[in-house]
Amino acid sequence: MTTTLRADAARNRERVLATARAVAAEGDLSLPLNEIARRAGVGVGTVYRHFPTRRALLEALAADAFATLLDQARAATRGDDPWDGVELLLRAFLRGQLDDPALAEVLSTSAEEDAIAQTTAGREELGALAAIVLARATRAGRLRPGLTLDDLQHLVCGTAFAARLADAPDRRVELYLTVLLAGLRAPDPTGAARPAD
Amino acid sequence: MTTTLRADAARNRERVLATARAVAAEGDLSLPLNEIARRAGVGVGTVYRHFPTRRALLEALAADAFATLLDQARAATRGDDPWDGVELLLRAFLRGQLDDPALAEVLSTSAEEDAIAQTTAGREELGALAAIVLARATRAGRLRPGLTLDDLQHLVCGTAFAARLADAPDRRVELYLTVLLAGLRAPDPTGAARPAD
Amino acid sequence: MTTTLRADAARNRERVLATARAVAAEGDLSLPLNEIARRAGVGVGTVYRHFPTRRALLEALAADAFATLLDQARAATRGDDPWDGVELLLRAFLRGQLDDPALAEVLSTSAEEDAIAQTTAGREELGALAAIVLARATRAGRLRPGLTLDDLQHLVCGTAFAARLADAPDRRVELYLTVLLAGLRAPDPTGAARPAD
Amino acid sequence: MTTTLRADAARNRERVLATARAVAAEGDLSLPLNEIARRAGVGVGTVYRHFPTRRALLEALAADAFATLLDQARAATRGDDPWDGVELLLRAFLRGQLDDPALAEVLSTSAEEDAIAQTTAGREELGALAAIVLARATRAGRLRPGLTLDDLQHLVCGTAFAARLADAPDRRVELYLTVLLAGLRAPDPTGAARPAD
DNA sequence: CATGAATGAGCTTTCATTCAT
DNA sequence: AATGAATGAAAGCTCATTCAT
Numbered sequence: 094m095t096t097t098l099r100a101d102a103a104r105n106r107e108r109v110l111a112t113a114r115a116v117a118a119e120g121d122l123s124l125p126l127n128e129i130a131r132r133a134g135v136g137v138g139t140v141y142r143h144f145p146t147r148r149a150l151l152e153a154l155a156a157d158a159f160a161t162l163l164d165q166a167r168a169a170t171r172g173d174d175p176w177d178g179v180e181l182l183l184r185a186f187l188r189g190q191l192d193d194p195a196l197a198e199v200l201s202t203s204a205e206e207d208a209i210a211q212t213t214a215g216r217e218e219l220g221a222l223a224a225i226v227l228a229r230a231t232r233a234g235r236l237r238p239g240l241t242l243d244d245l246q247h248l249v250c251g252t253a254f255a256a257r258l259a260d261a262p263d264r265r266v267e268l269y270l271t272v273l274l275a276g277l278r279a280p281d282p283t284g285a286a287r288p289a290d
Numbered sequence: 291m292t293t294t295l296r297a298d299a300a301r302n303r304e305r306v307l308a309t310a311r312a313v314a315a316e317g318d319l320s321l322p323l324n325e326i327a328r329r330a331g332v333g334v335g336t337v338y339r340h341f342p343t344r345r346a347l348l349e350a351l352a353a354d355a356f357a358t359l360l361d362q363a364r365a366a367t368r369g370d371d372p373w374d375g376v377e378l379l380l381r382a383f384l385r386g387q388l389d390d391p392a393l394a395e396v397l398s399t400s401a402e403e404d405a406i407a408q409t410t411a412g413r414e415e416l417g418a419l420a421a422i423v424l425a426r427a428t429r430a431g432r433l434r435p436g437l438t439l440d441d442l443q444h445l446v447c448g449t450a451f452a453a454r455l456a457d458a459p460d461r462r463v464e465l466y467l468t469v470l471l472a473g474l475r476a477p478d479p480t481g482a483a484r485p486a487d
Numbered sequence: 488m489t490t491t492l493r494a495d496a497a498r499n500r501e502r503v504l505a506t507a508r509a510v511a512a513e514g515d516l517s518l519p520l521n522e523i524a525r526r527a528g529v530g531v532g533t534v535y536r537h538f539p540t541r542r543a544l545l546e547a548l549a550a551d552a553f554a555t556l557l558d559q560a561r562a563a564t565r566g567d568d569p570w571d572g573v574e575l576l577l578r579a580f581l582r583g584q585l586d587d588p589a590l591a592e593v594l595s596t597s598a599e600e601d602a603i604a605q606t607t608a609g610r611e612e613l614g615a616l617a618a619i620v621l622a623r624a625t626r627a628g629r630l631r632p633g634l635t636l637d638d639l640q641h642l643v644c645g646t647a648f649a650a651r652l653a654d655a656p657d658r659r660v661e662l663y664l665t666v667l668l669a670g671l672r673a674p675d676p677t678g679a680a681r682p683a684d
Numbered sequence: 685m686t687t688t689l690r691a692d693a694a695r696n697r698e699r700v701l702a703t704a705r706a707v708a709a710e711g712d713l714s715l716p717l718n719e720i721a722r723r724a725g726v727g728v729g730t731v732y733r734h735f736p737t738r739r740a741l742l743e744a745l746a747a748d749a750f751a752t753l754l755d756q757a758r759a760a761t762r763g764d765d766p767w768d769g770v771e772l773l774l775r776a777f778l779r780g781q782l783d784d785p786a787l788a789e790v791l792s793t794s795a796e797e798d799a800i801a802q803t804t805a806g807r808e809e810l811g812a813l814a815a816i817v818l819a820r821a822t823r824a825g826r827l828r829p830g831l832t833l834d835d836l837q838h839l840v841c842g843t844a845f846a847a848r849l850a851d852a853p854d855r856r857v858e859l860y861l862t863v864l865l866a867g868l869r870a871p872d873p874t875g876a877a878r879p880a881d
Numbered sequence: 882c883a884t885g886a887a888t889g890a891g892c893t894t895t896c897a898t899t900c901a902t
Numbered sequence: 903a904a905t906g907a908a909t910g911a912a913a914g915c916t917c918a919t920t921c922a923t
Binding site: 595631633634637638640641642644645646647648649650652653659662663665666667668669670671672674675 | 792828830831834835837838839841842843844845846847849850856859860862863864865866867868869871872
Binding site for chain 1: 398434436437440441443444445447448449450451452453455456462465466468469470471472473474475477478
């Protein structure tokens with residue numbers, strides 16, 4: 094029952110979010126609320142009204158990127174080829190995290206930390222979509238056996254972490270994604286070439 | 291260069307390290323120096339004398355695990371099979387990080403952050419050893435083209451990160467390592483089986 | 488003088504008072520206006536319109552108990568026995584304060600603090616009634632010499648304070664009241680028994 | 685095992701206490717630690733080191749007056765006349781609270797609130813001494829039956845409260861004390877004169 | 882060298898009060 | 903009138919770091 098925000102409240106909320114985004118972009122994800130209030134030119138109280146905790150602000154920051162990710166995840170369930178789905182999904186996951194460090198942090202923590210129901214809801218939908226993609230790939234025998242939904246999630250977060258370690262993450266993502274996908278793919282059962290591997 | 295410490299100084303140093311290790315083991319890597327001093331039963335000043343910064347303490351904490359890793363990296367350069375070398379190296383990397391969170395943090399940062407020369411030296415030796423392993427695997431055509439030494443480093447740190455996200459990291463490492471290795475391996479050049487991938 | 492309130496305004500006023508009473512009953516007499524507004528389901532502004540200060544709200548809260556006390560004080564002036572009047576008056580004072588902490592606070596402060604004319608008026612009437620009771624008891628030689636109206640007021644507030652310190656105030660009031668009355672009573676002039684006291 | 689404070693530490697502690705005393709004397713017993721630090725010219729941290737909570741500071745403030753009270757309570761157990769003991773004890777109680785508002789607050793709260801062991805210890809010794817005085821007076825049939833140690837404590841705190849309500853507490857204490865003592869004294873058993881009271 | 886007291890910046894949090902809607 | 907968002911002053915508290923002893 095989210096009633097529409099009053100005009101000025103919405104304006105302030107946006108201002109705080111924008112400031113927080115700027116602060117986060119500078120590499121500081123600790124999001125000190127009073128500092129943000131100062132830079133946004135609003136009272137501390139205002140920040141606390143909109144975002145009672147650092148985590149609530151973090152999730153609000155990540156919300157857009159999360160929505161985009163969900164869109165792409167939905168798309169990933171719709172293609173014909175099961176493996177394409179996996180690839181689309183993981184690329185979306187990866188890009189989302191690189192484009193928005195807040196999303197990276199949200200995805201790297203569990204639902205128990207969630208401050209906002211919307212986040213948990215998104216998390217659940219994302220899980221459901223990923224489960225579909227996973228199931229199709231598994232059924233098609235394309236996915237390495239033994240991998241759970243959680244494993245996928247962890248590995249894609251790890252890959253985002255890896256990319257962030259690079260000097261130019263953007264120029265490394267595709268390669269790292271390729272590595273990840275190759276690693277996830279079911280090993281060649283006929284494997285005559287390299288039996289010992 | 292390293293003058294031998296007075297007996298009591300050495301004892302204090304060890305006490306601080308042990309306490310820090312205990313604190314880190316409890317999951318708190320922020321290493322609050324005051325708290326550590328208190329728990330170690332020494333003055334804060336003593337902690338600062340031995341470890342001027344949090345980072346210096348972190349590297350001291352990681353030193354043992356780092357040495358072990360170097361040993362294993364040396365071993366990895368000595369085997370017959372180029373790919374075995376890669377596997378040994380990455381497994382050592384991974385285990386080292388899981389067994390010692392301090393090492394994980396050290397390996398996930400760059401030499402510029404180093405507070406202690408020994409760390410940088412270790413880093414360089416590790417790089418040299420990894421370069422050997424990498425070169426052999428590359429020469430044997432076993433490694434996916436385009437991967438640099440840094441990429442390996444990032445990916446293995448990312449994999450450690452992924453494992454730490456799991457509820458029971460230790461039960462997931464081998465699987466994640468398998469995924470990583472499979473992803474790093476050069477793709478089958480004859481690739482008749484799955485043309486579209 | 489008091490213009491009749493619009494129906495909704497009156498409803499809001501009552502709602503705020505009821506909430507404040509509930510909050511006070513929970514033992515928190517600080518009456519945080521924001522909190523009360525929230526719990527009453529009205530805006531803070533509404534609370535401020537009806538009760539410009541915390542004190543105004545406090546006095547409004549105490550008003551009923553104050554009126555009851557006035558009734559009993561009037562009755563105390565009407566009996567035959569002068570001492571009965573004192574007893575009735577003080578018991579009413581005491582009970583009123585224990586039953587309503589807001590009244591206790593109002594009675595323990597002076598008219599200068601009053602935010603509402605009605606409170607000051609009540610205070611004055613109460614003073615006049617008590618003066619009557621006091622005068623009759625004094626004239627009958629039943630009251631310890633030297634006690635002023637203010638002294639009575641202070642002592643009865645102090646006795647209420649004493650009762651509130653007890654674990655079960657209600658089970659201690661009568662005893663404490665007995666002590667107070669015995670203390671206020673004029674000492675036996677024939678006092679042959681214990682001359683030195 | 686209170687080791688002697690370092691000279692500068694002791695100086696600071698005293699400075700904080702003095703400032704707190706000044707603040708309390710101005711009538712503000714809320715003892716805001718920040719404000720006190722500022723006025724004392726020391727860092728907040730210093731205040732917190734010496735007095736972790738407002739309550740700890742309050743008890744430290746009250747300590748001297750508490751010690752004096754204990755001295756007088758000891759004296760009250762030593763006299764010949766049981767009733768003199770009661771009088772000495774209650775006068776000491778009363779004067780202590782009026783002279784030091786911090787002591788008044790400490791005595792009006794229970795041991796559960798105590799932040800400092802010394803306070804609880806003092807409280808216990810005071811209780812023991814009062815028990816002696818009470819027992820002697822009771823045995824001598826001088827004390828009104830039914831009164832417990834706690835009742836005495838509550839009533840004397842209430843009387844201090846009453847005195848504080850007066851414009852010139854110091855000029856009212858003796859009278860209020862007389863009232864209290866008269867109230868506590870066992871009623872005349874031969875009481876033929878005023879049967880109904 | 883060791884100690885630990887002192888410092889003070891920085892963050893969180895709460896509320897009374899104002900004021901735009 | 904009513905609403906409730908915004909404000910910002912006050913505290914509270916924690917810690918990294920310095921420095922007198």
